[in-house]
Amino acid sequence: MSRTSESVHLWPAATAEDKLSSIWNGLTRHPWRLLALLCLTQIACWTIMPALVNVGPPNDVVEGFMWGREWVLMTYKHPQLPCWLLEISHLLTGSFRWPQYMLSQLMISTTFVLVYLLARDIMGSTRALAAVLLMPSIYFFGWPTPQFNHDYAQMPFWAGISWLLWRAARDGRPGWWLALGLVSGVGLYAKFSTALLLAFGGIWLLCDTRARSRLATPWPWLGLAVFLGIATPLAVELFRLDFLPLTYAAHRNAWVLANRARLYYIGVQLAGLAAVPVVLALSGLLRRQARPAQDPLPTYAPPERRAVIYLAWMGLGPALLVMIASLFTGAGESWGATMYNLVGALAIALLGHRLGQKELRRLTVLALLCVVGVSSAYAATRWSSCNIRGRLQPMCWPARSISQTADAIWHETVPGPLGIVGGHDIAARLAGLEAPDQPSIFTTFDRRLAPWITDQRLRDQGMLLVWPKGWKLSPQQRAWTDGLPVKTVSFDWSLKAPPLDINFAVIPPGRTSFPGDPAGPPDPE
Structure with missing residues (x-):
């Protein structure tokens, strides 16, 4: 009985080994x-x-x-x-x-x-x-x-x-x-x-x-x-x-x-x-x-x-x-x-x-x-880096929420499509990424770096300016937003860290002057 039982238990193992x-x-x-x-x-x-x-x-x-x-x-x-x-x-x-x-x-x-x-x-x-x-x-x-x-x-x-x-x-x-x-x-x-x-x-x-x-x-x-x-x-x-x-x-x-x-x-x-x-x-x-x-x-x-x-x-x-x-x-x-x-x-x-x-x-x-x-x-x-350690890395930014908010803020003010986004490069790119109007990015406000942006487009389409709270606008950019309402929206991105505050300013079509081009390409991020 013992020998029979042993053979019954060993045979399937041998078969599995043979199959492998x-x-x-x-x-x-x-x-x-x-x-x-x-x-x-x-x-x-x-x-x-x-x-x-x-x-x-x-x-x-x-x-x-x-x-x-x-x-x-x-x-x-x-x-x-x-x-x-x-x-x-x-x-x-x-x-x-x-x-x-x-x-x-x-x-x-x-x-x-x-x-x-x-x-x-x-x-x-x-x-x-x-x-x-x-x-x-x-x-x-x-x-x-x-x-x-x-x-x-x-x-x-x-x-x-x-x-x-x-x-x-x-x-x-x-x-x-x-x-x-x-x-x-x-x-x-x-x-x-x-x-x-x-x-x-x-x-x-x-x-x-x-x-x-x-x-x-x-x-x-x-x-x-x-x-x-x-x-x-x-x-x-x-x-x-x-x-x-x-x-x-x-x-x-x-x-x-x-x-x-x-x-x-x-x-x-x-x-x-x-x-x-x-x-x-x-x-x-x-x-x-x-x-x-x-x-x-x-x-x-x-x-x-x-x-x-x-x-x-x-x-x-x-x-x-x-x-x-x-x-x-x-x-x-x-x-x-x-x-x-x-x-x-x-x-x-x-x-x-x-x-x-x-x-x-x-x-x-x-x-x-x-x-x-x-x-x-x-x-x-x-x-864990985003949610436990609270380190704000690019992969932590709530991309879809930022895009949806940018689109909503733009259309509250301007009936036409959102055609151009600019400002802080990371925030502005995310604002335009999933926006339904598929806007263009005005990279560092430099027309050499973003040749698809022309003065005519800026006059005809305006621009949504996007930057995180604490990021300083240049004097030219501050002058650009004078008199315009700035809306600050908080975005949850971590289980531990406080929300991310991002500012939005709608520069409507019809503006006739815009900041000049900076001296060179942006520093690597």
Whole structure:
């Protein structure tokens, strides 16, 4: 009786273990399935968690929404592809709450896929999967991603350029060169710093003997023609704007030098990569093996030396150059976010001979734990920061309530639509974000920074001036509001902190004079 009972209890356990083993074997035989699982987990966790806790979008996202509705080619900061994507996401969904988070994760997941394709060409599909499984342990693929901006919009372009250049140089087929020219050109519309990767790619193309031989064919030059055709409108617009994006970059770098420690940028980059060696150690890839793994992966020739050099050059070259430059010029802490796409691929290219089923299984578990754990920590930290610690961060601002109040105050005074908002940049952008009339933002009251605002529009439409209590208007702006009623509204934003008081002043249509333009771009927020 005892033996029968024991067999009854042990058999289901063995069956469950067999099922798990069968599922795992199926996933490792088809690595793209594990890749799909990672991408879906990334999209789900990093879309749902921020959408649950962030009452207002991050600063760059609000700015992107407000600029996207203008459909300009370029602003004083950057080309506008990310802003167009944000506007499209709103037009498709009607929401300002969650689409931007999903959009950012679609960019991250696309980057995962493109890195997988490059690594697969170099070292096979299983090791390519291992390379991607290391990526969630990099800080820049997790915590900062809810703030969709130009850094994250360009991320898949960096991975795509690296893959297409390798493919084009390897195969020499015209389609790869044309695709490379297309992706390289469009990548500039995401952010001008894509040109840094193109420069490194061009140097590699000239230095690698096999790749350089392709220049004797017409296809690289045809790809270059495609690139130039796409990039030319940006060059024309940059000239028309008197190179304001370059002025902004110099202004931003000067601000960093004046307000950050000399090694600040390098410290942030190293901290963002700190978890990678930890994951490598926990997975067993840093442990020297005295004998081959008992459960080896499908055999694949080790990557050739030129492939490892390529991964190191394209994957670390731009990042190291910016680190060195930051010592002398300054650099925004997030500007390197897109430069670490190939860190995992380089690590596996060097350590892949130690990779077995056990190590791959550990990498999978650690990658999923990183995605789920870090996104959960993000949600807990953001919620407690607003509601328990009472720290007023951009994500705490009650965006929808501010927009609804701004719209109501405007229409109490003016029968026409709310066309322009201005004032304190954060408050004014939020006032216009979800207003039904879709107003334009008058950035720092500077017509160079907001070229869609003209004197005629100001006279015809007026403006709603918005600023938080305690923020000082300039003398010109105070003169602008003389004689106008100022309405102060309190907004609850925290369970612990007092309400946020915001002032609204309606400047009706017909005003004939407005403040002049300030001397330069605003200080970074």
